[in-house]
Amino acid sequence: MKFGILTSGGDCAGLNAVIRAIGLYLLNNVKNAQIVGIPEGYAGLIRGESYSLNREDFEGLLTLGGTILRTRRTPFKRMTVLEEGGTRLSRMVANYKKMGLDCLFTLGGAGTHKTAALLSMEGCNVIGVPKTIDNDIYGTDVTFGFRTAVEVVTDAFDRIETTTRSHSRTMLVEVMGNKAGWLTLHSGIAAGAHMILIPEIPFNLDAVCDFVNARIAAGETYTMIAVAEGAVLDGEARFKKEERVFVRTELGESTVTRHLAEVVGERTGQETRYSVLGYLQRGGTPCAYDRLLCTRLGGYAAKLAVEGRFGVTAAVNGNNITFNALPDIAGKYKFVDPHGEEVALARGIGISFGDRT
Amino acid sequence: MKYSVIDVSSSSISMVVAANDGANEVLFKERAAISLTHYFEGNTLSQRGMEKLAALLDHMKAIAAAEGAERCYVISTAALRHVANSAQIAAYVREKTGLAVNFIDEPTEAYCDYIANLSYKRCERPVLIDLGGKSIEICDLAKSEKAEMFGFEFGLVDLSRKFVGNIYPTESEVKAIRKYLEKKFDGAGVPGAGTYATAVLVGAAAMAVYDIYADFVKADPAEEKVIEYRKFKKLVKRLLEGADRSRLILKNAPEKVYVIGAAVVALKAIFKRFGVERIVVSESGVKEGYLRLVLEGRETGEYVEIVAESHGIPEAAERPVADLDLPADDVVQTVPKKRGRPKKVVSDATRQSSASKAAAKKTAVKRAEKTPAAETREITQEKERNEAPVPKRRGRPRKNV
Numbered sequence: 181m182k183f184g185i186l187t188s189g190g191d192c193a194g195l196n197a198v199i200r201a202i203g204l205y206l207l208n209n210v211k212n213a214q215i216v217g218i219p220e221g222y223a224g225l226i227r228g229e230s231y232s233l234n235r236e237d238f239e240g241l242l243t244l245g246g247t248i249l250r251t252r253r254t255p256f257k258r259m260t261v262l263e264e265g266g267t268r269l270s271r272m273v274a275n276y277k278k279m280g281l282d283c284l285f286t287l288g289g290a291g292t293h294k295t296a297a298l299l300s301m302e303g304c305n306v307i308g309v310p311k312t313i314d315n316d317i318y319g320t321d322v323t324f325g326f327r328t329a330v331e332v333v334t335d336a337f338d339r340i341e342t343t344t345r346s347h348s349r350t351m352l353v354e355v356m357g358n359k360a361g362w363l364t365l366h367s368g369i370a371a372g373a374h375m376i377l378i379p380e381i382p383f384n385l386d387a388v389c390d391f392v393n394a395r396i397a398a399g400e401t402y403t404m405i406a407v408a409e410g411a412v413l414d415g416e417a418r419f420k421k422e423e424r425v426f427v428r429t430e431l432g433e434s435t436v437t438r439h440l441a442e443v444v445g446e447r448t449g450q451e452t453r454y455s456v457l458g459y460l461q462r463g464g465t466p467c468a469y470d471r472l473l474c475t476r477l478g479g480y481a482a483k484l485a486v487e488g489r490f491g492v493t494a495a496v497n498g499n500n501i502t503f504n505a506l507p508d509i510a511g512k513y514k515f516v517d518p519h520g521e522e523v524a525l526a527r528g529i530g531i532s533f534g535d536r537t
Numbered sequence: 538m539k540y541s542v543i544d545v546s547s548s549s550i551s552m553v554v555a556a557n558d559g560a561n562e563v564l565f566k567e568r569a570a571i572s573l574t575h576y577f578e579g580n581t582l583s584q585r586g587m588e589k590l591a592a593l594l595d596h597m598k599a600i601a602a603a604e605g606a607e608r609c610y611v612i613s614t615a616a617l618r619h620v621a622n623s624a625q626i627a628a629y630v631r632e633k634t635g636l637a638v639n640f641i642d643e644p645t646e647a648y649c650d651y652i653a654n655l656s657y658k659r660c661e662r663p664v665l666i667d668l669g670g671k672s673i674e675i676c677d678l679a680k681s682e683k684a685e686m687f688g689f690e691f692g693l694v695d696l697s698r699k700f701v702g703n704i705y706p707t708e709s710e711v712k713a714i715r716k717y718l719e720k721k722f723d724g725a726g727v728p729g730a731g732t733y734a735t736a737v738l739v740g741a742a743a744m745a746v747y748d749i750y751a752d753f754v755k756a757d758p759a760e761e762k763v764i765e766y767r768k769f770k771k772l773v774k775r776l777l778e779g780a781d782r783s784r785l786i787l788k789n790a791p792e793k794v795y796v797i798g799a800a801v802v803a804l805k806a807i808f809k810r811f812g813v814e815r816i817v818v819s820e821s822g823v824k825e826g827y828l829r830l831v832l833e834g835r836e837t838g839e840y841v842e843i844v845a846e847s848h849g850i851p852e853a854a855e856r857p858v859a860d861l862d863l864p865a866d867d868v869v870q871t872v873p874k875k876r877g878r879p880k881k882v883v884s885d886a887t888r889q890s891s892a893s894k895a896a897a898k899k900t901a902v903k904r905a906e907k908t909p910a911a912e913t914r915e916i917t918q919e920k921e922r923n924e925a926p927v928p929k930r931r932g933r934p935r936k937n938v
Contacts, residue, residue: 259784260780260781260783260784262780266780267780267781269780269783269784270780294787297783297787297791298783298784298787301704301783301786301787301794302704302783303703303704491575492575497588502585502588503585504589505572505575505576507570507572507575507787507791507792507794508570508571508572508575508589508791508792510787510791511787511788511791
């Protein structure tokens with residue numbers, strides 16, 4: 181049997197570990213298994229490129245950051261647009277057949293899974309593995325790469341906090357997460373942030389400033405605020421993202437963080453700074469948890485292929501690795517529950533979410 | 538007292554809540570997609586399938602309770618009735634959720650469809666068609682007895698398994714499906730062209746087909762749900778041959794991917810059989826009919842008493858949001874929290890025209906609470922904005938609201 185592997189979308193820690201697990205499981209359990217890597221995600225499949233992966237190629241991948249297959253964002257919206265030579269989707273299907281693949285493993289986030297669902301619907305045998313530092317893929321408790329990102333962001337918080345405390349400042353730390361605030365929430369709680377602003381809970385400017393002022397009045401000398409890049413003001417929440425982007429672009433901003441820092445500084449009188457962690461959050465070596473998770477997810481995905489169960493994606497459900505049908509999860513996101521246990525407990529220990537509760 | 542009925546079909550779980558107050562008005566409807574077909578191993582629902590089913594039923598039960606329902610019935614028609622491990626499924630569901638599954642036989646299913654759609658009786662020579670995953674019912678609305686309804690112990694899932702090699706039927710497979718249906722209809726004595734003037738389609742597959750159709754023809758959601766044969770033929774062609782067929786399905790009815798090919802072929806065959814030019818899609822089906830029978834004391838299925846939990850509806854964090862080709866915030870929420878049939882809810886922002894953009898700009902700019910620096914910046918930017926042309930929106934046209 182011939183198996184293809186591709187990694188698509190933004191990179192994260194653990195991609196190589198999953199590739200390794202898939203490869204080793206197949207080589208150990210399928211007679212004469214042929215494995216090919218498809219470079220640069222779906223772009224490579226569109227071009228019809230692939231190269232063989234042998235046992236030695238999987239050596240040393242467990243701890244290696246990034247992806248040996250390289251990755252690229254290939255917009256889902258363009259997949260079915262008619263171009264010269266057909267649509268990208270039709271070219272991928274044709275190349276899948278031309279390569280003689282029996283199964284294609286797609287390692288990626290929500291967008292990757294949507295395209296994987298399309299490929300599956302067009303008759304390709306596809307198995308997804310949920311990757312993203314945002315942890316927003318529907319149907320799985322956790323995605324690989326998320327825990328490592330939480331570690332990285334928490335560590336950054338810890339370092340920034342010492343400076344913030346020493347200088348008696350208010351510090352806003354911007355964390356990745358445009359649609360969902362999982363990374364900000366988890367790392368914010370883990371780092372002891374005083375306030376956490378996430379897309380799921382629109383914040384109120386007065387509430388934010390009042391909170392900081394109350395801390396100052398209580399004798400606290402500094403405040404740490406974790407801000408998701410998708411955080412929105414309550415007044416903005418009812419508008420579409422493109423409208424918010426339109427306005428922010430005109431203001432020379434892509435997120436609310438800088439602007440919020442200005443306002444908080446002016447209205448509290450405390451020196452206020454902000455820090456955007458950016459791409460620091462994506463790369464690097466996977467943490468031990470992710471290494472284990474990647475190995476379990478990769479191995480399980482390969483097992484699904486051996487069993488002939490296609491059109492699915494591996495998932496974590498409680499302590500178990502299981503699967504979801506691609507049509508059940510494609511195009512859906514998993515959001516932080518504003519009324520859920522994590523948020524409620526965070527509120528219980530005094531963390532503010534910048535809203536009027 | 539409020540009652541709820543949850544219906545398990547092969548591709549969705551839907552629920553209706555109504556008060557037993559004489560008026561028996563439907564107060565709430567909810568639907569969630571689940572691609573049960575994916576979780577079958579032969580004719581047996583896998584352990585994972587049972588887990589998914591139980592989890593979703595538990596979620597629905599919580600929603601029903603939150604809506605004030607005190608008594609909950611779970612029904613399943615052919616979707617689970619013909620499954621090899623149906624007893625095991627029922628036991629598992631009871632263990633995990635406390636709910637009792639009532640397996641509805643095919644004549645009762647057809648009768649529930651009939652009861653739920655009596656309002657169409659006043660139409661000219663009406664016929665009711667329920668294209669289910671595991672059965673098909675055709676009911677002459679001018680008549681009223683169970684015996685006068687046509688029921689077929691096969692459905693779209695069976696047609697797909699029997700005739701469709703891959704996801705989309707090929708030309709020869711389309712012919713085979715048509716021929717098979719014709720033979721079955723002839724054998725059962727289903728009347729041909731000219732007998733009926735108004736065809737009414739019910740069921741989850743009907744809604745899925747309509748959703749795809751509505752997107753395809755850019756139908757106005759405010760108007761009556763009607764499928765016109767002339768346009769439908771083009772849709773069938775697109776779904777069987779079009780480059781963007783998968784996207785069309787993924788966007789509108791991903792859970793139906795394995796049956797949508799058979800569904801449109803079957804529907805086209807029905808159009809031709811009855812010689813009608815348009816088919817009305819009804820929003821009421823088996824569960825509404827069953828609920829009505831329950832409220833009238835004519836059906837005595839097993840039910841459980843339910844109580845709303847203080848912390849509200851669980852799993853809200855996993856609110857499914859489709860984001861297939863609409864802008865990120867132009868999302869379609871598949872778990873609307875409002876009365877009436879769960880229509881696709883487009884965010885408030887979508888409802889607003891370009892005028893709202895100006896309002897958005899105004900509000901967002903005001904967010905600085907007019908600090909001196911922001912004020913200066915606002916004035917400059919406001920001026921620039923007034924002078925600058927508003928950029929045209931790119932991409933697909935938005936859904937009409």
